[in-house]
Amino acid sequence: MTPLEASRQVVDLVRGHPDDAQHLHGCSPELIARAERETGLTFPPSYRLLIEEFGSWDVPPTEFLGVWRNERAGDVLRGSSAETLGARNLGLPPELMVVLLDDVWTYAVLDTSRPDRDGEYPVLAWNPGVPAGGLMEKIADSYGEFALTECRQKLGTPT
Numbered sequence: 001m002t003p004l005e006a007s008r009q010v011v012d013l014v015r016g017h018p019d020d021a022q023h024l025h026g027c028s029p030e031l032i033a034r035a036e037r038e039t040g041l042t043f044p045p046s047y048r049l050l051i052e053e054f055g056s057w058d059v060p061p062t063e064f065l066g067v068w069r070n071e072r073a074g075d076v077l078r079g080s081s082a083e084t085l086g087a088r089n090l091g092l093p094p095e096l097m098v099v100l101l102d103d104v105w106t107y108a109v110l111d112t113s114r115p116d117r118d119g120e121y122p123v124l125a126w127n128p129g130v131p132a133g134g135l136m137e138k139i140a141d142s143y144g145e146f147a148l149t150e151c152r153q154k155l156g157t158p159t
Contacts, residue, residue, distance in 0.1 A: 003046035003144030023057035035081035046144030
């Protein structure tokens with residue numbers, strides 16, 4: 001299965017479980033481009049598809065960081081771009097993009113310095129509390145794969 005196919009399955013799972021999963025409205029290409037400019041990073045296709053579809057979404061207890069804004073925050077972008085910029089103050093290397101906050105991994109990040117032939121990046125666990133740049137461990141080959149695995153686990157659906 002390709003990362004884009006995995007992301008399409010995430011869309012079907014989230015939409016198919018309205019009592020167990022929530023999502024915002026989609027994110028415009030303009031906001032996505034702005035988030036990429038602000039972070040200096042390019043979103044991979046599987047992540048972009050989900051952000052365009054949902055903006056941000058969750059399958060409790062997991063909150064998937066997308067890109068969104070609300071009236072209270074004004075013009076400030078929330079989600080992945082805000083968390084990425086904030087984590088840089090903790091030592092997040094500039095090529096990493098925060099896509100999920102987790103109490104097990106601390107941060108799930110995309111390593112944008114290692115694109116594959118389809119423009120997808122590996123997903124790593126990054127823990128800033130470890131000296132010398134944080135602890136990094138690979139947890140998935142692509143965002144689509146990562147999101148699908150997480151959603152299936154949280155929803156208890158078969159693989």
